[in-house]
Amino acid sequence: MAVSLGSVTVPSSSTVTAFILPPGYSNMTLFQTAASPLVFVGTSPHVSATNGMYVPNTPLNQETYTGSAGATMYATTGNATASSFSFILSTTH
Numbered sequence: 567m568a569v570s571l572g573s574v575t576v577p578s579s580s581t582v583t584a585f586i587l588p589p590g591y592s593n594m595t596l597f598q599t600a601a602s603p604l605v606f607v608g609t610s611p612h613v614s615a616t617n618g619m620y621v622p623n624t625p626l627n628q629e630t631y632t633g634s635a636g637a638t639m640y641a642t643t644g645n646a647t648a649s650s651f652s653f654i655l656s657t658t659h
Contacts, residue, residue: 567656567657567658568655568656568657569654569655569656569657570585570653570654570655570657571652571653571654571655572585572652572653573650573651573652573653574605574641574650574651574652574653575648575649575650576605576641576642576643576648576649576650576651577648578643578645578646578647578648579645579646580642581611581612581613581640581641581642582640582641582642583611583638583639583640584607584639584640584641584653585638585639585653585655586636586637586638586639587630587632587636587637587638587639587655588632588636588655588657589632589633589634589635589636590631590632590633590634590657590658591629591630591631591657591658592629592630592631592632592655592656592657592658593627593628593629593630593654593655593656593657594627594628594629594630594653594654594655595625595626595627595628595653595654595655595656596621596622596625596626596628596651596652596653597621597622597623597624597625597626597651597652597653598621598622598623598649598650598651598652599623600623602649602650602651603643603645603647603648603649604620604621604643604644604649605620605621605641605642605643605649605650605651606618606619606620606621606641606642606643606644607619607621607639607640607641607651608639608640609637609638609639609640610640611640613640613641613642614642614644615642615643615644615645616644618641618642618644621641621651625654
């Protein structure tokens with residue numbers, strides 16, 4: 567088992583590569599501070615406020631199985647305001 571912790575800064579009006587989910591089973595926890603503007607995440611570099619999952623203030627735990635290739639997670643604020651969020655990944659690797 568491996569645990570990864572991190573923080574991602576999302577500049578205004580841009581989409582960034584947030585982190586990579588490794589192949590196989592993992593737990594992903596996302597959260598941000600209450601004062602931060604919303605951040606949206608997804609597996610597409612075209613993630614937006616419309617098609618992304620927002621990162622809540624209360625930690626959100628999600629079990630994932632990304633298959634043999636893994637998945638790259640992208641993040642955006644969907645507007646001209648910068649923000650940030652934190653993540654915890656727990657994997658079987």
